[in-house]
Amino acid sequence: MKQKIVIEVPLNCTKCKKKVLTVCTTAEGVTAVKFIRDGKDRVEIIGEGVDAAQVTQDLRNKLKFAKLVNVSKLD
Incomplete structure (x- = not known):
């Protein structure tokens, strides 16, 4: 099951961005990481x-x- 985590x-x-990327990309099952900067700083993991x-x-x-x-x- 594919999922999107924010x-x-x-x-x-x-x-800080490097630390976030390091943690997110080394997690098992992660295929994509995207930063969202609209009002609040967020990271989207797929x-x-x-x-x-x-x-x-x-x-x-x-x-x-x-x-x-x-x-x-995600479907």
Whole structure:
């Protein structure tokens, strides 16, 4: 089952973006990562069988803040 995960993270600098990309791309099942910067800084993860809670927890460990916003199923 393919899913889309949206997580709110701080994207203040390039170092933060690199940390987010490192965590997201090393998670099992991730096929695409996209940054969304419309009012709030968010990262959109698309993949199959991705553990959203674990990715959010890993981002919290690296960045001190991450909030799981949405998990939805893609057709």
